[in-house]
Amino acid sequence: MSQSVEHVLIVGAGLAGLRTAEELRRAGYTGQITLLGDENRAPYDRPPLSKQYMRAETDDTALRPAEFYSEQRIRLRLGVAATGVDTAARRVHLSDGTDAHYDALVIATGLRPRRIPGLPEVSGVHVLRSHADAAALREHLGSARKAVIVGAGFIGCELAASFLSRDLDVTLVEPQPTPLFAALGEQVGALVTRLHEAEGVAVRCGAGVESLVAEGDSVSGVRLADGTVLDADLVVIGIGSVPVTSWLEGSGIPLATPSEGGGVLTDATGRTSIPGVWAVGDVAAWPHASGRHKRVEHWTNAGEQAQTLAAALLGTETTAEVQVPYVWSDQYDMKIQVLGIPALADEIRIVEDKGRKFLAHYLRAGELVAVVGASMVGKVMKARAELAANLRPQAAVG
Template identity: 75%
Template sequence: MAQSVKHVLIVGAGLAGLRTAEELRRAGYEGELLLIGDENHPPYDRPPLSKQFMRGDLDSTALRPDEFYAEQRIELRLGTTVTGVDTAAHAITLADGSRLTYDQLVIATGLRPRRIPGLPEVSGVHVLRSHDDAARMRDHLGTAARAMVVGGGFIGCELAASFRMSGVEVVLVEPQPTPLAAALGEQIGSLVARLHRAEGVDLRCGIGVETLVTEGDAVRGVRLTDGSVVDADLVVIGIGSIPTTDWLADSGIPLASPTEGGGIITDEFGRTGVDGVWAVGDVAAWPHRVGRNKRVEHWTNAGEQAKITACALLGTESPAAQVPYVWSDQYDMKIQVLGLPALADEIRIVEDQGRKFLAHYFRDGTLVAVVGAGMTGKVMKMRALLRLPEYSAPG
């Protein structure tokens, strides 16, 4: 197949899109390679946006220097929105009405932040997905007295930590019983809650947001579902994201339903089932060990999928899937997740040192995940002991 592919078009200039371009070149692809992004920034790393960039410790999160793209013969087209795809004609349509053709199309359009319906549109309310989102939030943080973070997932917890490290009072609101309950379970979530409370975060779990309290066109506080009103002049909505697939309507490319998490349905190599179309990264619902197609919104997953898809697209041997790995920096702690906590039916806390902890996750007595805070070596040495099921069939 490598000889027949002359023009690969990648829509989405984030980590997954860039990694796919890199892996194609590494695998020997010599044809045209176009990477399209709707932002005006070259591909950049998103994880530092909620941490080092937010605290002012880092200004650039660019993944590659500008000269890299010319050296690798990757045409980078930024500030360009793709509005549709004609899979029969192997062509995409851009916002200006022009069309571009392709031999092979890789979709890596990622996510957009989920918002709370009905909230008034006022200044001081932020979401975090893009570099520009982070820059606006960081500017506001410099004058903020008290911040509210709505949502205790990884991003919400990281932002709460960065705000506290910047000297701002923080209220963290999470509808579930603990932060990270959905990802790690309530038992480990309670240890994460303890960490944030020890750092001075006003953590309120089991409640949500009713509405904003405003003054003119600016936010001044938040009314919660328990009736309390919390003063805040900076509010971050971090309640998850939605896959960017609107432009694929009527394309025939298979999409998962919203109740299934959305995204583009693929096989274990990123093929969509539509000729010449692939999907990788946060937008892609690959077969998953939990027994169904599922999107995985993590940095390491994007790189692994990019390598597998690039090899499959060129007809070369794909690398074996790796053990999933995720990390989150909060205060002076690196929280690491190795394996698949969602598979577990039992959690055992192996060590608990107050801030640092280590937990093992089991399914039918078999180790399927390890989670630790401040236990880098002890987490990673368990990789060889994990026993995960093979990927299930698509569908």
């Protein structure tokens, strides 16, 4: 590490930003660390927001106790957003009119939810990304009776399960052929459909949303493209997210195009082509096993990238073992696990199907590249070594 790196400024006080600060301290960095976030809340865990928090089983989603930050000498600057960056002067412009100097800048600004263009602004329509989003949605559950969730990705499916536990009638709307189609494919998506329908969720796939129906200024339904109107006094739009990079426009920091998934382009350690600028977590497009740069929106990925980035920033880069992507989703009493990269597969085999339990292998040219299981924890994790051997990194292109 260059001795000139006296101040590391991490923009984004989420999981990836916090993990980067922790890894820097763990690796022996003694300089100043500032963790800057646009929410008035210390770093918190997002996965419980759609599950335990939504079911009112917990209110505590903090990743670390308050005293942790003073003990680790991590300065929190909350409630202020980055609005621009001057990479020549190494200064980040902030929403309060001030600038923050850095010797090393780590971009960890994460994602913001997509919206459906053209929908009217009426009450009762929610997205879920931030703690404030979750709090507003949970409060609405107390008076709601019929919920429509638009988008059957992981968040949509988890919310469907949580809403059922709060005695709501739930309809899950997905324009693709099945829930989790984009992530897991149609065969496994059909098994997920079966799980939700067995619990009482109405699953409407292959259905696009045309508009919202309102009574006064409150939502009363969702009109589908085929003209069907689904009654609803609560609607959640869960159609994915986009990386928060607009504040980087004009900075010269390289960005992937929207068609490539967006995000900040980096090398395999999180380093961008601009001196002193790094990126980590959901906003970062690192080299991927597919041979291209890709953002990976997984909880475990944030920690693995942070460890790699911190070592590289401190000049202690090592040849790390192949990290096998891992994501899980708790739905009802089931844990759906995804180990590996399903998108690489050219064949999917359902190895076991026991109703509420299933196991699927994803193959590329006959080699295992991913395993997906519901309530099959041991059998999924047993495949890690084989997957690591088959997912050797390739040089990123494009």
